[in-house]
Amino acid sequence: MxxxxxxxxxxxxxxxxxxxxxxxxxxxxxxxxxxxxxxxxxxxxxxxxxxxxxxxxxxxxxxxxxxxxxxxxxxxxxxxxxxxxxxxxxxxxxxxxxxxxxxxxxxxxxxxxxxxxxxxxxxxxxxxxxxxxxxxxxxxxxxxxxxxxxxxxxxxxxxxxxxxxxxxxxxxxxxxxxxxxxxxxxxxxxxxxxxxxxxxxxxxxxxxxxxxxxHPAFKQAFFRASARDAIASVQVDDRLPVIPVRALKNKGTQAFTTKQIEVAKLLDDDKVAMMEAQLQIEHYWAGALRRAVIDGDVENGSLMAGQSVGxxxxxxxxxxxxxxxxxxxxxxxxxxxxxxxx
CATH class of the missing domain: 3.20.20.70 (Aldolase class I)
Known part of the structure; x- marks a missing residue:
């Protein structure tokens, strides 16, 4: 029963x-x-x-x-x-x-x-x-x-x-x-x-x-956050189809914008193919997420969180x-x- x-x-x-x-x-x-x-x-x-x-x-x-x-x-x-x-x-x-x-x-x-x-x-x-x-x-x-x-x-x-x-x-x-x-x-x-x-x-x-x-610091960041702190990333170049990512706003979310500009320039210079460019973006998120979750770097890492975080x-x-x-x-x-x- x-x-x-x-x-x-x-x-x-x-x-x-x-x-x-x-x-x-x-x-x-x-x-x-x-x-x-x-x-x-x-x-x-x-x-x-x-x-x-x-x-x-x-x-x-x-x-x-x-x-x-x-x-x-x-x-x-x-x-x-x-x-x-x-x-x-x-x-x-x-x-x-x-x-x-x-x-x-x-x-x-x-x-x-x-x-x-x-x-x-x-x-x-x-x-x-x-x-x-x-x-x-x-x-x-x-x-x-x-x-x-x-x-x-x-x-x-x-x-x-x-x-x-x-x-x-x-x-x-x-x-x-x-x-x-x-x-x-x-x-x-x-x-x-x-x-x-x-x-x-x-x-x-x-x-x-x-x-x-x-990491305890990662969890504390969640406990302090409200729904409006979980923001979606922006796409800076239409040629680079980046799926938006929602995370708590910090230096890491700002750094992602810089990363997109860097990868877009590589595309401009024909130094990477589109698939490789997308993989670079994915690897960025994987590394940034690890810094936050495992190392506790809540300023520069990625604090991926939904709006239910509050x-x-x-x-x-x-x-x-x-x-x-x-x-x-x-x-x-x-x-x-x-x-x-x-």
Whole structure:
């Protein structure tokens, strides 16, 4: 007998898909979503996802193996579509029998979805528009994540609420669609579940959990921040298609503008190809994020955070965060039912 009957009923499809107790997955945050946080989320009933980011196949192999020593529950792996060794990373996931692979950062390259499915895994893709969502499903995606611009890290141009209104009524009845971006409390989860979402994805809410290896200075920056402190980066050159990144404003966000100018000049001088230019940008973020998360350099590093950061006020164990989200969601559903009866 579940303690959250209404929430569990609405999450049933998503929970069954993941093999988890709750259909709450953790967004893959580079340097943060590693073995400790991922296993804690899965152990707490959610679905943890390893952020592969710029890892080599050898590093991913070790990370998956280490995560397996900390949990017997299902977890997934997030792979960046532009990674030069994407297919090697898919093979690593296959060898470990990872059940779910999330493809992020762009349209999956030809053959990648099929390669993942060859190993029996489910494929989850990000859909920034209804049209692309339909295309991804036709191409073999088993589930979609629709993530609004309120999220931390790489973001699209449309808000979560608008994406949900555009996509859920059309796709949610027949497909698994998870909503992400700016979700920090259970009341919001209740709303999206009632709209037809199979579950939700949260990142910022878990970034400062007790089990997160993020540096204490990184966590303190989150605790001090408000929603308006999490700003999106700007694109300085139209020829350089840079996906905006939302992070807490500091010297690092200003330095990114300088980095874009530097890379654009390399393009002007024909010193790099477009793919290499984009990879340089990605490597910049990976390095800047590491400086903040691991080294605690909160001035010059990247403090990637969603606008829900204002709801992150203290360090808490993952299990307590998960329980609070479920309680809040259930209470909201109870209130709505009571009002409907009245």
């Amino acid at each position: 579940t303690a959250y009957p209404k929430t569990s009923a609405l999450m049933a499809r998503g929970a069954q898909f993941f093999g988890s107790e709750h259909a709450i997955l953790c967004g893959a945050m580079s340097w943060v979503s590693e073995r400790n946080l991922v296993s804690a989320i899965s152990n707490a009933g959610g679905f943890g996802v390893i952020a592969c980011g710029a890892m080599t196949p050898e590093l991913l192999d070790k990370e998956i193996a280490a995560t397996k020593t900390l949990t017997t529950k299902p977890f997934g792996v997030n792979l960046i579509t532009m990674h030069p060794q994407l297919f090697d990373l898919i093979e690593v996931c296959g060898r470990h029998q990872v059940g779910h692979v999330v493809l992020a950062g762009g349209i999956p390259p030809k053959g990648s979805v099929e390669a993942i499915k060859t190993h029996g895994a489910k494929v989850i893709c990000f859909a920034p528009t209804l049209a692309l969502g339909k295309k991804l499903l036709r191409s073999g995606a088993d589930a979609l994540v629709i993530e609004g611009m309120e999220a931390g890290g790489h973001i699209g141009p449309v808000s979560t609420s608008v994406l949900a209104q555009e996509i859920l009524p059309t796709l949610a009845a027949d497909h698994l669609v998870f909503v992400a971006g700016g979700i920090g409390r259970g009341e919001a989860i209740a709303g999206y579940l009632e709209m037809g979402a199979a579950g939700v994805q949260l990142g910022t809410r878990f970034a400062c959990a007790t089990e997160s290896i993020a 709801m992150v006020t203290k360090e808490e164990p993952v299990a307590e965060i998960m329980a609070a989200l479920m309680r809040e969601c259930e209470a909201a559903l109870d209130t709505r039912k009571a009002l409907a009866v009245a």
